[in-house]
Amino acid sequence: MMSILAEISENLQKGKAKIVKELVQKALDEGFAPEQILNEGLLHGMGIVGEKFKNNEVYVPEVLVAARAMSMGAQILKPVLAEAGVKATGKVCIGTVQGDLHDIGKNLVKMMLEGKGLEVVDLGTDVPAETFVQTAIEQNCQVICCSALLTTTMNVMADVVKAAEAAGIRDKVKIMVGGAPVNQEFCDLIGADCYTVDAASAADAAVAFCKA
Amino acid sequence: MYNVKDLEAVKKNWRSFWNHEFIGRPYVLVTAPKNGVTVEKKDETYVKKLNDARRGDFTSAVNDFVEKAKATMHYGESLPHYKADLCPDQYAAFYGAEVEGREGEYTTWIKEPVAEELCDLDLKFDRNNAFFQMVEKSVRTAAEIADGNFIVHVPDYHSNLDTLSALLSPQNLCYELMDNPELLEEKLAIINNDFDKIYKIFYEAGNMKQTGTLSWLNAYCEEKMSVIQCDFSCMMSPEQGKQFVIPSIEKELETIDRAIYHYDGKMALCHFDNIMALDRLNCIQWTPGAGQKRTIYWMDLLKKIQAGGKSVWLRDWTAEEILADKELDPALTAFVLHLNSEDEAEDFMEKLEKKYR
Numbered sequence: 113m114m115s116i117l118a119e120i121s122e123n124l125q126k127g128k129a130k131i132v133k134e135l136v137q138k139a140l141d142e143g144f145a146p147e148q149i150l151n152e153g154l155l156h157g158m159g160i161v162g163e164k165f166k167n168n169e170v171y172v173p174e175v176l177v178a179a180r181a182m183s184m185g186a187q188i189l190k191p192v193l194a195e196a197g198v199k200a201t202g203k204v205c206i207g208t209v210q211g212d213l214h215d216i217g218k219n220l221v222k223m224m225l226e227g228k229g230l231e232v233v234d235l236g237t238d239v240p241a242e243t244f245v246q247t248a249i250e251q252n253c254q255v256i257c258c259s260a261l262l263t264t265t266m267n268v269m270a271d272v273v274k275a276a277e278a279a280g281i282r283d284k285v286k287i288m289v290g291g292a293p294v295n296q297e298f299c300d301l302i303g304a305d306c307y308t309v310d311a312a313s314a315a316d317a318a319v320a321f322c323k324a
Numbered sequence: 325m326y327n328v329k330d331l332e333a334v335k336k337n338w339r340s341f342w343n344h345e346f347i348g349r350p351y352v353l354v355t356a357p358k359n360g361v362t363v364e365k366k367d368e369t370y371v372k373k374l375n376d377a378r379r380g381d382f383t384s385a386v387n388d389f390v391e392k393a394k395a396t397m398h399y400g401e402s403l404p405h406y407k408a409d410l411c412p413d414q415y416a417a418f419y420g421a422e423v424e425g426r427e428g429e430y431t432t433w434i435k436e437p438v439a440e441e442l443c444d445l446d447l448k449f450d451r452n453n454a455f456f457q458m459v460e461k462s463v464r465t466a467a468e469i470a471d472g473n474f475i476v477h478v479p480d481y482h483s484n485l486d487t488l489s490a491l492l493s494p495q496n497l498c499y500e501l502m503d504n505p506e507l508l509e510e511k512l513a514i515i516n517n518d519f520d521k522i523y524k525i526f527y528e529a530g531n532m533k534q535t536g537t538l539s540w541l542n543a544y545c546e547e548k549m550s551v552i553q554c555d556f557s558c559m560m561s562p563e564q565g566k567q568f569v570i571p572s573i574e575k576e577l578e579t580i581d582r583a584i585y586h587y588d589g590k591m592a593l594c595h596f597d598n599i600m601a602l603d604r605l606n607c608i609q610w611t612p613g614a615g616q617k618r619t620i621y622w623m624d625l626l627k628k629i630q631a632g633g634k635s636v637w638l639r640d641w642t643a644e645e646i647l648a649d650k651e652l653d654p655a656l657t658a659f660v661l662h663l664n665s666e667d668e669a670e671d672f673m674e675k676l677e678k679k680y681r
């Protein structure tokens with residue numbers, strides 16, 4: 113018989129939010145440690161979805177429903193994890209840059225970041241450069257993630273790098289950039305720290321930054 | 325027709341274009357400013373057109389256009405044309421989405437999704453819908469002013485799943501795709517069935533039976549043509565595409581005689597084979613997407629489209645690139661090009677014809 117944690121992972125991959133929620137509760141009732149449910153159930157499932165998305169085996173809608181299932185499961189775990197003193201592996205703020213309202217890619221990155229156990233501050237869309245930096249300072253984020261889908265707004269990312277320098281936190285925070293018009297060349301040009309083509313790789317890179 | 329030398333010859337070439345015949349060179353739609361005439365640059369944005377229309381002014385934008393059209397020369401297969409559309413997401417507005425045109429911005433916005441869930445969407449097309457009436461009046465007025473001197477566009481629809489995406493938000497539509505595929509099929513069918521009705525109303529309003537049809541890519545057809553697209557397809561798997569996108573396009577193709585597919589973005593390439601399998605699509609306009617290299621760097625894909633028996637529609641090549649090209653099949657290629665003067669345009673046309681002689 114499949115273990116309950118494997119069942120959580122399976123159902124999460126299928127986007128079955130209600131079942132995931134019930135199974136997480138059941139696992140808690142059966143005495144599993146919340147951290148184990150998180151790592152071997154929820155994050156395990158989301159990791160697989162992320163990999164499959166990277167390889168074009170699943171598409172945006174599948175990832176969105178999986179992520180929705182994960183957040184439903186995580187809601188139940190959150191208070192228990194806090195009680196047990198389990199800390200996130202790092203903290204990231206993310207947003208779509210000023211002038212830009214495209215947020216599906218940004219949301220996917222956010223979900224993948226959470227899927228790797230990172231705490232994420234979501235600034236939403238149309239976010240001014242200063243807000244990214246201010247948030248990183250106030251909330252102690254190790255990584256800033258900027259998303260842009262328009263060639264006309266991607267330059268705001270350069271402003272984020274400059275604002276971080278001006279605020280004197282450039283050596284304390286990593287700046288990641290992404291979105292369809294962005295590429296490695298642009299990332300190098302504006303002096304950001306990392307570009308990745310997809311959300312799963314973005315989460316891997318952010319984890320590496322937080323651990324470093 | 326303003327500044328078109330030989331309309332009958334142009335029409336003949338367009339017949340050949342849709343039949344994929346070789347006319348001695350690739351198809352080119354070249355424009356250039358008329359010698360000795362300068363026109364002041366006018367505000368041509370959707371925001372202006374929409375806000376004018378809301379004030380009941382349907383003529384200013386057309387009159388501005390007429391001034392410009394009189395100062396623009398046409399070469400090759402190019403014809404003067406006016407876009408009477410009032411916003412990109414018109415089709416969603418026909419079903420009640422509220423469109424906002426903020427002064428100073430180029431484009432208009434859907435204020436907010438009409439509903440979060442598909443089950444709350446009440447999709448009833450009503451010709452008396454205020455927004456529809458405005459677009460209809462915009463088309464009708466333009467056709468009256470045109471009086472055969474230019475062609476009024478078949479409106480740009482953003483129909484099928486793009487309409488639902490505008491009504492719900494793309495992310496909510498993704499959820500519905502997974503959660504309620506049957507309901508989605510049902511709602512999509514309503515929108516797809518209305519396409520015929522809506523096309524025919526504009527066909528009549530724009531006097532298109534007399535003028536022929538022309539859509540935003542500037543392609544012309546004596547019968548009914550349209551540019552078809554499904555931008556939302558970039559979110560979907562090939563299977564989902566087969567279930568929802570392909571039947572929608574097929575349904576739209578029932579209304580029109582000739583069609584170009586506006587194919588947007590790398591992420592939509594997973595549907596390539598299914599789109600190519602649509603016999604009634606004549607031509608594909610590949611748009612690599614923001615941040616990607618221009619279409620000339622997608623030669624393998626362009627050749628694959630031609631090998632599959634469809635034309636390619638290209639708008640981002642320079643005159644030099646067009647003249648130097650040896651790879652594309654000229655019978656299956658159309659270029660849109662704007663040049664700086666009559667001399668440049670005539671020189672270009674001459675070189676192009678010589679190249680294939």
Ligand code: B12
Pocket residue numbers: 172211212213214215216217218220221257258259260261262263264288289290291292293306307308309310311312314412431432433493494495555556558559588589590591592611613614615
């Ligand atoms: C959906 C969509 C919209 C929706 C957005 C809804 C929403 N809530 O997001 C709506 C309808 C509102 C919209 C509006 C507009 N859009 Co739009 N839109 C799109 C579309 C169809 C898909 C974008 C998308 O979501 N892709 C899917 C996601 C998953 O991909 P992604 O964002 O790239 O994210 C992935 C990676 O890039 C990466 N990633 C993303 N962010 C980050 C961040 C970091 C740090 C990292 C590391 C990685 C990373 O991970 C993601 C997953 O792997 C594209 C066309 C296309 N085919 O791509 C046009 C497109 C982006 N839009 C475009 C335009 C022009 C507009 C408008 C100006 C149109 C208009 N007339 O109103 C407005 C602008 C609004 C604004 N100010 O932002 C153009 C941009 C062209 C350009 N040169 O810049 C495009 C390319 C269409 C086109 N060919 O013209 N749009």
